[in-house]
Amino acid sequence: MxxxxxxxxxxxxxxxxxxxxHGGVCIDMSSMKKIKSLxxxxxxxxxxxxxxxxxxxxxxxxxxxxxxxxxxxxxxxxGMCATRCxxxxxxRYGTMRDNVINLQVVLPDGDVVKTGSRARKSAAGYDxxxxxxxxxxxxxxxxxxxxxxxxxxxxxxxxxxxxxxxxDAADVAIATMHSGIQVSRVELLDEVQIRAINMANGKSxxxxxxxxxxxIGTEAYALExxxxxxxxxxxxxxxxxxxxxxxxxxEELWKIRKEALWAGFAMxxxxxxxxxxxxxxxxxxxECISVSKQLLDASxxxxxxxxxxxxxxxxxxxxxxxxxxxxxxxxxxLNHLMVHTALSMEGTCTGEHGVGTGKMxxxxxxxxxxxxxxxxxxxxxxxxxxxxxxGKLIPPHVCI
Amino acid sequence: MxxxxxxxxxxxxxxxxxxxxHGGVCIDMSSMKKIKSLxxxxxxxxxxxxxxxxxxxxxxxxxxxxxxxxxxxxxxxxGMCATRCxxxxxxRYGTMRDNVINLQVVLPDGDVVKTGSRARKSAAGYDxxxxxxxxxxxxxxxxxxxxxxxxxxxxxxxxxxxxxxxxDAADVAIATMHSGIQVSRVELLDEVQIRAINMANGKSxxxxxxxxxxxIGTEAYALExxxxxxxxxxxxxxxxxxxxxxxxxxEELWKIRKEALWAGFAMxxxxxxxxxxxxxxxxxxxECISVSKQLLDASxxxxxxxxxxxxxxxxxxxxxxxxxxxxxxxxxxLNHLMVHTALSMEGTCTGEHGVGTGKMxxxxxxxxxxxxxxxxxxxxxxxxxxxxxxGKLIPPHVCI
Ligand SMILES: Cc1cc2nc3c(=O)[nH]c(=O)nc-3n(C[C@H](O)[C@H](O)[C@H](O)COP(=O)(O)OP(=O)(O)OC[C@H]3O[C@@H](n4cnc5c(N)ncnc54)[C@H](O)[C@@H]3O)c2cc1C
Ligand SMILES: Cc1cc2nc3c(=O)[nH]c(=O)nc-3n(C[C@H](O)[C@H](O)[C@H](O)COP(=O)(O)OP(=O)(O)OC[C@H]3O[C@@H](n4cnc5c(N)ncnc54)[C@H](O)[C@@H]3O)c2cc1C
Numbered sequence: 110m111x112x113x114x115x116x117x118x119x120x121x122x123x124x125x126x127x128x129x130x131h132g133g134v135c136i137d138m139s140s141m142k143k144i145k146s147l148x149x150x151x152x153x154x155x156x157x158x159x160x161x162x163x164x165x166x167x168x169x170x171x172x173x174x175x176x177x178x179x180x181x182x183x184x185x186x187x188g189m190c191a192t193r194c195x196x197x198x199x200x201r202y203g204t205m206r207d208n209v210i211n212l213q214v215v216l217p218d219g220d221v222v223k224t225g226s227r228a229r230k231s232a233a234g235y236d237x238x239x240x241x242x243x244x245x246x247x248x249x250x251x252x253x254x255x256x257x258x259x260x261x262x263x264x265x266x267x268x269x270x271x272x273x274x275x276x277d278a279a280d281v282a283i284a285t286m287h288s289g290i291q292v293s294r295v296e297l298l299d300e301v302q303i304r305a306i307n308m309a310n311g312k313s314x315x316x317x318x319x320x321x322x323x324x325i326g327t328e329a330y331a332l333e334x335x336x337x338x339x340x341x342x343x344x345x346x347x348x349x350x351x352x353x354x355x356x357x358x359x360e361e362l363w364k365i366r367k368e369a370l371w372a373g374f375a376m377x378x379x380x381x382x383x384x385x386x387x388x389x390x391x392x393x394x395x396e397c398i399s400v401s402k403q404l405l406d407a408s409x410x411x412x413x414x415x416x417x418x419x420x421x422x423x424x425x426x427x428x429x430x431x432x433x434x435x436x437x438x439x440x441x442x443l444n445h446l447m448v449h450t451a452l453s454m455e456g457t458c459t460g461e462h463g464v465g466t467g468k469m470x471x472x473x474x475x476x477x478x479x480x481x482x483x484x485x486x487x488x489x490x491x492x493x494x495x496x497x498x499x500g501k502l503i504p505p506h507v508c509i
Numbered sequence: 510m511x512x513x514x515x516x517x518x519x520x521x522x523x524x525x526x527x528x529x530x531h532g533g534v535c536i537d538m539s540s541m542k543k544i545k546s547l548x549x550x551x552x553x554x555x556x557x558x559x560x561x562x563x564x565x566x567x568x569x570x571x572x573x574x575x576x577x578x579x580x581x582x583x584x585x586x587x588g589m590c591a592t593r594c595x596x597x598x599x600x601r602y603g604t605m606r607d608n609v610i611n612l613q614v615v616l617p618d619g620d621v622v623k624t625g626s627r628a629r630k631s632a633a634g635y636d637x638x639x640x641x642x643x644x645x646x647x648x649x650x651x652x653x654x655x656x657x658x659x660x661x662x663x664x665x666x667x668x669x670x671x672x673x674x675x676x677d678a679a680d681v682a683i684a685t686m687h688s689g690i691q692v693s694r695v696e697l698l699d700e701v702q703i704r705a706i707n708m709a710n711g712k713s714x715x716x717x718x719x720x721x722x723x724x725i726g727t728e729a730y731a732l733e734x735x736x737x738x739x740x741x742x743x744x745x746x747x748x749x750x751x752x753x754x755x756x757x758x759x760e761e762l763w764k765i766r767k768e769a770l771w772a773g774f775a776m777x778x779x780x781x782x783x784x785x786x787x788x789x790x791x792x793x794x795x796e797c798i799s800v801s802k803q804l805l806d807a808s809x810x811x812x813x814x815x816x817x818x819x820x821x822x823x824x825x826x827x828x829x830x831x832x833x834x835x836x837x838x839x840x841x842x843l844n845h846l847m848v849h850t851a852l853s854m855e856g857t858c859t860g861e862h863g864v865g866t867g868k869m870x871x872x873x874x875x876x877x878x879x880x881x882x883x884x885x886x887x888x889x890x891x892x893x894x895x896x897x898x899x900g901k902l903i904p905p906h907v908c909i
Contacts, residue, residue: 239639
């Protein structure tokens with residue numbers, strides 16, 4: 110009897126990761142939520158996989174520490190490992206790949222594997238930690254995670270700046286990265302996204318392409334960096350550069366940003382969203398966003414653009430009525446075109462959301478059949494009966 | 510006919526990685542040394558695996574860029590990937606794990622695999638890039654590498670400070686990391702190492718435990734960080750805090766540091782060195798070094814201590830006469846004791862040098878048999894005839 114097993118965390122994943130196309134047992138990990146040990150001196154913490162990143166950060170705050178990954182509100186550490194997620198702070202702190210020290214994983218045959226020690230770096234054997242990160246529940250169930258933590262910065266400044274075109278905004282994001290300035294966030298929002306945010310939050314932000322920056326560090330440093338970026342923005346027709354330093358105001362801004370998707374729903378309440386997630390080399394970002402924006406503007410559907418611009422990663426929320434087949438098809442067409450645009454620029458079909466079922470069809474074009482065959486060989490070696498989250502990540506047509 | 514294949518880069522690896530215990534063909538990769546394409550705008554470069562990191566940095570300098578991994582002089586990018594190396598700058602920029610975007614790898618069956626796109630982040634399937642990094646030539650031959658580059662900092666300051674004990678020095682390194690100060694290097698050298706450096710380089714540095722720091726960034730920032738560390742050092746009996754800002758003087762200091770091993774040989778020319786490489790959680794570093802130092806001081810052999818202290822990683826060079834069996838045994842005994850001390854502190858037997866043949870015997874204690882079995886399953890899936898660098902990394906007693 111080979112019953113499929115589908116691990117289930119916060120269920121905020123986007124590409125059908127937690128569906129059960131072959132039936133089976135869904136293991137809800139959300140009750141395994143103990144924080145097992147905090148090592149303040151080592152800046153690490155050992156947690157069970159069901160802990161949410163928001164809860165974890167509440168727990169860490171009094172210790173002056175935080176965990177810098179911020180995917181969907183409700184996401185769990187286990188799900189975040191399994192999807193190799195990132196978020197707005199990845200430009201500074203990296204993705205889940207870079208912030209996990211050690212995992213405990215139950216393999217399909219019942220073996221309980223420890224993937225590392227608690228040392229910050231190690232060259233002891235194959236990197237099983239990174240193999241599990243991004244494996245989307247197809248290789249085993251993550252039952253314990255040791256996370257690398259960061260100091261809460263003593264100082265942070267949020268800056269916002271308006272532009273005439275998304276291209277100008279993207280160019281400033283790129284130029285900022287090139288200048289060597291260390292931003293901790295650089296998020297791009299198009300005019301449609303800003304309009305949605307205004308509607309959902311009763312705000313009156315200028316409805317134009319906008320960059321939101323965060324700078325951290327000591328007072329002198331944050332100020333110095335901010336002024337450098339202001340100069341770059343001015344060189345690209347940026348206007349209305351504003352700073353926010355008051356803690357509640359900053360928190361509100363990031364909350365609004367994090368809830369951008371729901372703002373979209375507030376604008377068109379009966380719609381669903383197709384969420385795209387391409388990522389391209391930084392030098393191609395402005396072009397990739399511009400090309401995409403032309404497509405989106407020409408579509409009858411409402412489309413919002415939001416980018417983790419410092420990483421070359423951007424999302425669009427394409428709002429469609431699921432009862433209208435042609436709207437669904439149109440949303441798929443736009444997603445598809447954007448993926449192919451990104452792939453033609455040496456980019457990826459998924460910067461951070463993962464493969465699930467939705468992105469399987471693009472992997473061969475992105476990585477080649479040899480690469481997929483290698484993945485399938487690893488899958489078959491660790492899960493010969495294909496019980497772990499079957500039907501995900503590896504396209505069905507791959508043979509070993 | 511299953512002929513073993515041993516890839517061979519700069520041959521600077523330390524744990525017997527390039528030996529051929531089962532005979533076979535050694536593939537010298539050092540002539541594949543083209544720099545294939547530099548993308549200044551994306552801060553990445555595509556190279557063949559035989560390029561050395563020193564040559565690469567000479568090539569990059571006029572473009573204002575550099576690659577921040579600095580293992581043994583002579584090491585090649587392919588070998589550095591294969592050993593998952595790091596170096597003095599890892600405290601700021603991470604290890605090879607964090608600085609490779611994409612690999613091309615020839616697998617044992619001849620499949621040529623591309624492990625990623627050129628996007629900076631991606632969640633597209635299993636992380637084959639990280640699986641190959643650290644695989645020590647046991648899974649395939651790396652034939653092309655896309656590396657992430659960094660801006661050459663506009664400003665850097667090197668600071669040196671003297672201490673009465675290695676514990677004081679280690680405590681200052683730890684306190685510096687905890688303070689959130691962003692050092693780019695923090696290296697600890699014991700009094701024996703300093704003596705060797707003085708002898709080899711005609712210097713007259715005070716022969717006491719010493720910390721060498723590097724701070725980078727803008728002028729204001731580097732200065733601010735330096736002063737903060739000076740304060741921490743003063744609180745731990747640090748003395749003679751000196752700054753070096755003149756480019757040639759800084760370069761000389763890092764060159765001397767990089768050549769520390771040869772300085773050891775200058776002190777005792779007819780000896781060989783047993784090089785140890787443990788890494789522990791940061792909070793245990795001072796204790797681990799102190800315990801080790803007692804052992805070393807009590808030994809008849811000359812032992813030099815040198816640490817990448819910000820990562821919790823330290824090396825000792827144990828000088829012994831290979832013709833004297835008891836000296837060799839004594840060196841092994843010291844190495845062995847240090848590994849076990851580190852493992853008892855949740856550390857690793859190898860922070861950066863890798864497993865080769867030398868560290869195989871410690872992996873079961875560090876990671877458990879389940880973990881090794883998983884590695885062996887992966888190895889068997891990708892290299893069923895065990896032709897790639899057989900006899901390395903996975904201990905021979907592991908069964909699948
Ligand atoms: C509003 C919104 C904003 C978002 N923003 C971001 C963003 O900025 N960046 C980003 O990267 N993502 C973002 N996401 C996507 C999502 O939050 C992430 O993919 C997140 O990592 C999923 O975590 P989860 O706990 O919800 O996982 P789930 O959805 O429950 O599961 C995801 C996958 O992980 C597996 N899994 C879950 N738990 C385990 C376990 N313990 N062991 C093994 N496998 C397991 C599941 O089988 C499944 O394949 C966003 C989503 C929403 C709704
Ligand atoms: C003085 C000195 C200082 C050092 N300092 C450091 C340090 O600070 N940090 C650190 O991490 N290390 C350090 N090392 C160790 C060493 O430099 C590193 O391990 C380095 O990464 C080895 O690279 P290499 O090109 O010399 O590899 P080699 O020694 O040639 O090979 C190492 C392994 O990689 C495999 N390999 C080589 N090329 C390929 C390829 N193209 N494809 C697949 N497999 C391949 C080989 O089969 C072998 O298993 C130091 C060494 C010395 C001598």
